[in-house]
Amino acid sequence: MADRLATSLRDALFENFNEEELTALAQATGLDYAQLPGEGAFGKTRELVRAAAARDRLRLLAACAREMKPQLAETLTAQPGEGAVSAAEGSVPEAAPVVRDGRQWRDLRSLLGVAALLFLAVLCVWLVASNALKLFAEARGGMPTPLPAATARVEAAIPPVVPPNAPTRTPSAGAAATPIPTSTRADLPVVTLAPPAGVASPTVPPPRATATAAPLITGTVVPTDAIGGDPVQTVRDLNAQLIEFYVGRTDEAALARFWKAGPRQSVLDFAESPLLRLLGLTSATRATALSVTMRYVQAPTVSRRAADSAVVVSREYWRYANTRTGKAVCETRDYTYTLIVDQGRYVVESFDGALIDTKCVE
Numbered sequence: 001m002a003d004r005l006a007t008s009l010r011d012a013l014f015e016n017f018n019e020e021e022l023t024a025l026a027q028a029t030g031l032d033y034a035q036l037p038g039e040g041a042f043g044k045t046r047e048l049v050r051a052a053a054a055r056d057r058l059r060l061l062a063a064c065a066r067e068m069k070p071q072l073a074e075t076l077t078a079q080p081g082e083g084a085v086s087a088a089e090g091s092v093p094e095a096a097p098v099v100r101d102g103r104q105w106r107d108l109r110s111l112l113g114v115a116a117l118l119f120l121a122v123l124c125v126w127l128v129a130s131n132a133l134k135l136f137a138e139a140r141g142g143m144p145t146p147l148p149a150a151t152a153r154v155e156a157a158i159p160p161v162v163p164p165n166a167p168t169r170t171p172s173a174g175a176a177a178t179p180i181p182t183s184t185r186a187d188l189p190v191v192t193l194a195p196p197a198g199v200a201s202p203t204v205p206p207p208r209a210t211a212t213a214a215p216l217i218t219g220t221v222v223p224t225d226a227i228g229g230d231p232v233q234t235v236r237d238l239n240a241q242l243i244e245f246y247v248g249r250t251d252e253a254a255l256a257r258f259w260k261a262g263p264r265q266s267v268l269d270f271a272e273s274p275l276l277r278l279l280g281l282t283s284a285t286r287a288t289a290l291s292v293t294m295r296y297v298q299a300p301t302v303s304r305r306a307a308d309s310a311v312v313v314s315r316e317y318w319r320y321a322n323t324r325t326g327k328a329v330c331e332t333r334d335y336t337y338t339l340i341v342d343q344g345r346y347v348v349e350s351f352d353g354a355l356i357d358t359k360c361v362e
Contacts, residue, residue, distance in 0.1 A: 013045040231310035234346040248287035279322040291321045308341040330360035
């Protein structure tokens with residue numbers, strides 16, 4: 001009986017199935033069509049039937065063939081006297097794979113490939129978003145505001161060595177807790193070089209006309225008392241001195257000429273911690289790799305003046321760069337300086353810088 005079924009099955013496979021369908025049929029019965037011996041379609045179908053019979057899977061092969069080609073149901077049914085295939089051996093187990101069409105396997109493989117690509121794409125997007133959120137969270141932690149700076153278009157040349165009397169300062173917890181008359185802009189989602197928060201911000205006057213850029217500063221500070229105690233010139237001079245301090249040409253003691261203790265500590269904290277960290281520098285490499293330039297977008301003007309005090313406002317563009325790596329940090333801010341007369345000259349009692357932009361325009 002098995003021989004008659006094998007013959008009928010071999011003829012049916014040879015006449016009604018192509019190579020792709022035979023491959024799928026062999027996989028459904030646990031056989032590798034490509035590894036079967038035999039030449040040509042006839043030889044392959046003959047060996048497929050033999051291999052199925054040797055593994056006692058002949059009736060399973062016949063059932064799968066009927067499933068793929070329902071028109072062969074009568075041909076592949078057992079002859080009288082041997083009973084129907086399903087009656088003699090029982091129906092095909094529900095767990096047996098049913099092959100309907102070789103094209104369905106190709107479609108399934110394609111869908112699996114597309115699903116894998118989509119999963120990889122989603123994973124990449126998730127990783128990028130996670131890193132971005134992490135950087136944003138670090139940026140929202142707050143940093144000291146970059147300090148007021150030099151006059152129209154200043155470029156600080158970098159000396160070959162640091163002055164021997166320039167001390168290296170590390171901001172302490174006590175210093176950070178000292179109230180400093182400045183303000184921060186923590187609400188902006190950008191990396192902000194801002195002094196410590198917690199200080200009231202003076203009122204900024206209405207926008208002023210843009211001033212014409214002034215000549216380059218040589219770095220020499222003109223004594224304020226030599227020009228009659230002009231508060232505008234005081235701001236220009238202290239910004240020129242700031243650049244000299246940032247790049248190591250002058251030391252902390254020189255800052256006392258223009259800065260009271262509170263704002264002077266903000267200058268020191270900014271120069272020794274966030275500025276160097278953002279540019280990848282250290283106190284040792286600052287003198288040879290830090291470049292600081294600035295210009296006035298709106299020139300300093302006096303907005304209020306009394307007998308022993310004055311308020312000066314200006315809009316300033318600052319650029320800090322690591323000359324070794326090319327990395328730069330830029331900010332445009334509206335600064336308000338509150339000056340008082342101390343020992344016959346103006347000094348900064350407090351200052352505030354409202355962030356306008358962080359784009360580098362040079």
